[in-house]
Each structure stands twice: as structure tokens, then as C-alpha cells.
Amino acid sequence: MTASPAPEPGPLRRSAGDRRAQLVQIGLELLPTTPVQELTIDEVARRAGISRSLLFHYFATKRDYYTAVTRAAADLLWEHLLPRPGTPPEVQVTGMLDRYVGWVETFRETHLAFVRGAAGGDPWVSEVYEETRTRLVDVALAALGLPDDALRRQLVLAWFAFTEDLVGQWTREPTTMTRDELLVLLRDVLDRLTTR
Amino acid sequence: MTASPAPEPGPLRRSAGDRRAQLVQIGLELLPTTPVQELTIDEVARRAGISRSLLFHYFATKRDYYTAVTRAAADLLWEHLLPRPGTPPEVQVTGMLDRYVGWVETFRETHLAFVRGAAGGDPWVSEVYEETRTRLVDVALAALGLPDDALRRQLVLAWFAFTEDLVGQWTREPTTMTRDELLVLLRDVLDRLTTR
DNA sequence: TAGCTTGTTGAGCACTGCTCAGCAAGCCGG
């Protein structure tokens, strides 16, 4: 009886891929309000309508889980920043900067949670973050047409820290300058740092 | 019997001030190896030779405890960086920069733990960190003889992030430039940012 | 000696990460 194919949110039997995706998605949704490392298995399982045990079936460890969530967040950011193929190199960096500011404006809390989680000490999470930064340096140096030496990499990475901090502050208190001024300033600092 | 005044590490009865200081000191010693928030009450109590309960007598909450530890670390940094009274303003910033690099060189792990803990999401810890940054901006702007407006504060704060990141990288891989080149570069970036 | 203050402890509760033995839903070969 009542065998109607109702779209119940109950503990349906799902394929392994679906479940993993669902669990990671829940993690992403919780990210704005909770530091990654403080996601509780209980809460995630409850939202997914499954038992704690099942979560450990898919992620052997809590760390495995929130690392996966972090990686998903990093991938989203990466895909959003990556210049569209065919873009002339000169405007690639400007475009990425523009999209980065837009990203922070739109997903302020999620992005802060991502950065915090990365800085928060856990080596596994930091690694995901560092990996993203490394890839971004690659793209940036290539787009700028600059040689890829150790010094320049250090400077560009430090410039990322500068950018992250300044954009973060500016989104909280945007009265100090216009959005365009911010973009020009960041671009200018980067140029002066890399071409000296 | 055996009433000798031996300096036993046992559970001596101490004054409230002494105990607090001892517990905070233990926290500082653990800081290089452990993110602040992951200090366990058990471990600290064990090292102090006391029961868990006593720690909660002095710090109502674990958060209270590691916030105190963080504040202690921040105070140490602050005292180390603060220009000696009587120093001419022009060399104050250079001196602070020099001492900051020295600090990171000497207490690399502790300082990283401090920064990580601050970035790690906990508002209480972040507040201590932000407070220190704010005081440093005050001193820096005063020493540079520059007006104290919102834009300049944002830029100096972002420059802190730049400096932290670059110095951190440089201490890991110091072959990219000499110590002096690093200092000159940082100072140069700061000047260009604040006097535009 | 009695009594007060206060440094100190052990037992124990609640929550959370994690394990394990086993249930049950779907699919296959007979």
C-alpha cells in the first residue's frame, strides 16, 4: 500500500556516487556558517537523513570528509577564476582579478570559511589550498608572459595574500575606494612586484 | 619525614596567580607543535601535574584558556616589535621590520601557530590577532608621519598580510634573496602603498 | 581548637569521532 513513487526525502537507497556527492554538497552548504573542521558528523548525517555510520562508510575519517568538502570548494573557485580559453593573455589577469573580487562579493562567507580552514592548521586542508595557489601562480605568470623563477613565485604568492586581505577588507568597508580603483591598485602592485 | 624542601614537580599548592601563569606558560610551550584550539585539557593538566578540574577552576572554558595563551603569545610579539622609546621615527619602521623578520626566524613554529590560530576561525582568537594588527597599524602610521585614514589603514593591514606571507616563505626558502633585500623590498612596497 | 577561605580532586555526564557485526534491498544463476 501507499506504494506511490513519492519523492520522499527519507533514507532512500542511493548509488555510491550520488551519496558522496550529496554529502559533499551538504558540507558546502554548511561551510558559510561553520569552519570546515567543526562540521559534525552528526549534523551532516542528520541533514542527509542517514546514520552516522554511513558517512564513515564513504569517508573513512572525518578529516577525509572535510578535506573532500574543501577540495570541492577549491574546485568551484578554480573553475570560476580560470580564464576562458581563447582570451588574449594581456586581459587574462585582469579578468581573473575581476572574477575573484566578484567571487568574494558573492560568496563572502563561504570564501572566508575556505581561506580560514586552509590557514587553520590542518595540513590536509592547507595542502588543497596551497595546490590551488600554486596553480593560480602558474596561470598568472604564463598570462603575464614572465619567466617562472623562485623569487617571482614567492612574490606572486605574497601578492595573493595581499589581495585576499585587501579584497576581504574592502568588501566589509567598500567606502575607501571604488571597485575599479581596487582592481587597478591590485594590478599595479602586481606589475611593480613582478617586473623589477 | 622526608620533609626536605625538595623541588618536587608534584601537585604543590600554589597561589592563584602562579597557577594561571604556569598553565599559560605550558600552553605557550605546546604552541609550536599544536594548533591552539587543539590543545587538550588533559595534556595541559598532565604537564602541570594537576587534575583537569583545576584547570577549569582557573579558566571557565577551554576557549578561555587558549584565548589566554593566544593573548600571551601576542603580547610577547608586541613587546618584541614595539620601538624602543627615543628611537627617531624614520628608523622605527625599519627597526620593527627587522625585528619582525628576526622573530619569525627565531620562533618560526610558534609564530605560525599564532597566525594560524588567529586565521582559524575562532572569533575570540581572531579578536586578539586583530587587536595586535590594529595597534601595529597605529604605530606604523605614526612612525611614518602619515595621516590615519580608512584607506591607508586598509592598505597597511593588507601589507601586513603580504609581509607575513613573504617572510614566511622566505624563511622556508631563503635562497631567493638576501635578508637585506627582503627588508628593502618590504619597506619599498609599504612606502609606495602609503604615499600615493 | 574551631572555623573560614581557597587550592585541589575524583566521579561522572554529554557529546562526538569511530568500529563492528549484522540487516536488507536489489540482482543474478538455477
Place this chain on the structure above:
DNA sequence: CCGGCTTGCTGAGCAGTGCTCAACAAGCTA
């Protein structure tokens, strides 16, 4: 239709950790 296999899934329960509470005990003062 049945037996067996795979696999998504669960409940009970253990261990560690933050935190509470009632009570002990060391030292001071009256």
C-alpha cells in the same frame, strides 16, 4: 520461485574530551 551474492545501510557501543559538582584538605585567623 529460491538461494546466494553484492552492497547500501543501521544500531549498539567504545574511547576520548570538554565540562560539572560535591567534597576534601591545606593553611590562615580567631
